[in-house]
Amino acid sequence: MKERRIHKRVIYWVLTLMIPLLAAVAIMSTYGYVKKQAVENYENPIETEENIKNYFKGNYVLYKSLYEKVSGVSIGYADLYYQDMESILGEDYEYYTSHSQAELDLFKSRIDDAIIEAAEREFSAYSEILDYYIEDTNSGIVISNTQKDIINNTDGYVFRIEIVYDEKGNAFIGDIKAENTEKVRKYATDLVLVKNKFLKDFVEKYINVEDDVIHRFQQYGTGPVNCRIVYGVTNEVWQQYQAAGLRVYSFGGLFSTVYHDYMATDVLAYIMWAFVAVALLALYLPLAKLNKKPYSEGFWGKIPVEILACAITCVMALASEIRFSIVKLLEGHAADALYEWAGLPDKSMATFLVWSGHFLLLYCIFLLAWFCGLGLRVFREKGFKDYVKENWLFYRFCAFCKRQVSKAFEALEHIDVTRSAKKTILKIVLVNALILMIISSMWLGGWGFVVVYSFLLYFGMKLYVSKLQTKYNVLLQKIEKVSEGNLSVDMTEDLGIFNPMKEKLSLIQTGFRNAVEKEVQSQRMKTELITNVSHDLKTPLTAIITYVDLLKEENLSEEKRKEYLDTLERKSLRLKVLIEDLFEVSKANSGNVILNYMDVDICNLVKQVRCELADKLEQADLDVRIELPDKKVMLSLDSQKTYRIYENLFSNIAKYSMPGTRVYVQGVLTDNEISISLKNISAQEIMVNASELVERFVRGDESRNTEGSGLGLAIAKSFVELQGGKFILECDGDLFKVTTVFPVKSI
Secondary structure, eight states: OHHHHHHHHHHHHHHHHHHHHHHHHHHHTTHHHHHHHHHHHOOOGGGOHHHHHHHHHHHHHHHHHHHHHHHOOOOOHHHHHOOOHHHHHTHHHHHHHHHOHHHHHHHHHHHHHHHIIIIIHHHHHHTTTOEEEEEETTTOOEEESOOSOTTTOGGGEEEEEEEEEOTTOOEEEEEEEOTTHHHHHHHHHHHHSSTTHHHHHHHHTTSOOOHHHHHHHHHSOOOOOSEEEEEEEEHHHHHHHHHTTOTTSOBTTTBSOTTHHHHTSSHHHHHHHHHHHHHHHHHHSOGGGTSSSOGGGSSGGGOOHHHHHHHHHHHHHHHHHHHHHHHHHHHTHHHHHHHHHHTOSOHHHHHHHHHHHHHHHHHHHHHHHHHHHHHHHHHHHHOHHHHHHHHOHHHHHHHHHHHHHHHHHHHHHTOOTTSOOHHHHHHHHHHHHHHHHHHHTOSSSHHHHHHHHHHHHHHHHHHHHHHHHHHHHHHHHHHHHHHTTOTTOOOOSOOGGGHHHHHHHHHHHHHHHHHHHHHHHHHHHHHHHHHHHHHHHHHHHHHHHHHHHHHTOTTOOHHHHHHHHHHHHHHHHHHHHHHHHHHHHHHHHHTOOOOOEEEEEHHHHHHHHHHHTHHHHHHTTOEEEEEOOSSOOEEEEEHHHHHHHHHHHHHHHHHHBOTTOEEEEEEEEOSSEEEEEEEEEBSSOOOSOHHHHTSTTOOSOTTOOSOSOSOHHHHHHHHHHHTTOEEEEEEETTEEEEEEEEEOOBO
């Protein structure tokens, strides 16, 4: 299997190397025919139609010089050839003359510049290699750039043409000496058939006037008159031209088109067709069977479209420019130049080297064509859509820009309005300034980019505002639902710039929900309060009334009377304690309590309370374990209220703890506060929440068999919080824990 794969790869590389090689050989085999075509297409550069036109343009330049010499007056082209300016300008003539003569002179100077640009500058270059002669037929005055007898000595010239103008400006073609006399006469005759043809051409491309005015330049203009003009190229100039080996070049850089004879051949078409053929072979040959994986998955699948297009364009440009090397190759100029430059011993060696180099150049062109075809195979395998997405850098750049713009708009949608927006505004201004700077630097199409940018900015801002409005409406709907009492509104949507408001609305929603729950709980507790107060006040009061009635009996024994009085005293004292506790907790909750602050050693106070209630704790069969800091912990507290706090807590422990259990009193001191916790095991299962135990008239045992007002924890909590402390109550099964936390004044 491995040998078979190697065999396929060998075939693949043979095709890759041989097909461009065969294309190069095929093109070079046509060079003999190309040279034959060039010889047939050859036209003497002196006698081309374009150069004959240039000679006739020179007539107007030479006649102006002749006119100035004959008249002795310096004159401009406009005053000489467009004397009837009123007829030429028509209605516009009144505009120029009504303002000032300077306006008309300025217009004439523009005409002078146009003729200088169209004829004088070009003819001045021709005059360096072209002999000319102009004679005024009336006065016999002559202007010429040569001492040779150009009129009678025709043998000294390889090219000579004579033009004669009569008194009306009509032109006639005289004697012509040329390699192809008939063709030159035809070109010249075509030019003189239209009188003063060039007077319109001079201004048509250089002066911005209406079409009818341009035609009047020719109609009312006057050309050369009463003169005889002769042009010629001497044998010496022509021999120098040919001696330089410039037959296929433009004559002196002034005549004909470069390589005009070779350009007329089909050599470029041959190269282009061969290039396309090689690329198509690479595109459609069944090469996939010779390759171990699809081209789209390998190196070729990663080449961007732009690079492939640049490669094809460069190869096409190189193929186009190779025409000039073909000319030098076939005419022998390249071999001559290499022979002289390198100093080779044999000219045949120079010929071999330049032909080999040219063949190598062609081979490289067609090898690149083959690789371009391989690159296009990826297009066939992926399909247009995927190929553009994956291989077109411009598309990927546009997609990248789109993502960045989307991110920018998303960032704008999520601006935190609760913070300073200076940085965001600065970024937007800088990016916009950069875009405007780039647009303003474009000297071509800048206004078009401004329009496009303005449209994009408009639609982008419209989309941005539309999204803001949509999210604002969503937020408004949720606010309306919350205002209607719906406290379960979903708040999961992304509201962008309104997210802080959504969060605040969620907090309001949570706050309302908590307030409602607290209000419901408060109403329930109020109901229970009324029930508990009624029960706790009614019980001793009923007992008092009952025993008072019993004391009214006449046959009551002294022993019974004493028993009833003891019971009355006990019930009265309970009622008194209940009323006092209720009064005290009411004052604490209303804040109507006067606190007398002093320095109190909190640890010593807790120990004192424990000692004073030791009898109750022993009767309840409780083992109290105290772990408090040994040092003094001085706090600014009301000693009586603080004593009452721990008295209520220890009393609560004595009443409700399971007999025979331990009670732990622990103090933890930090730099900022001291926390004192009391833990005990409840005798009865605690059936209410820890938060409800500090409410008024609430006890852990709902059977209400124990004594007490049910206000002990409520009073303790109120006194702790009034003095800036924290009261923490925890229940875990039967474990009951109360913690008081006070800020430390000094240690």
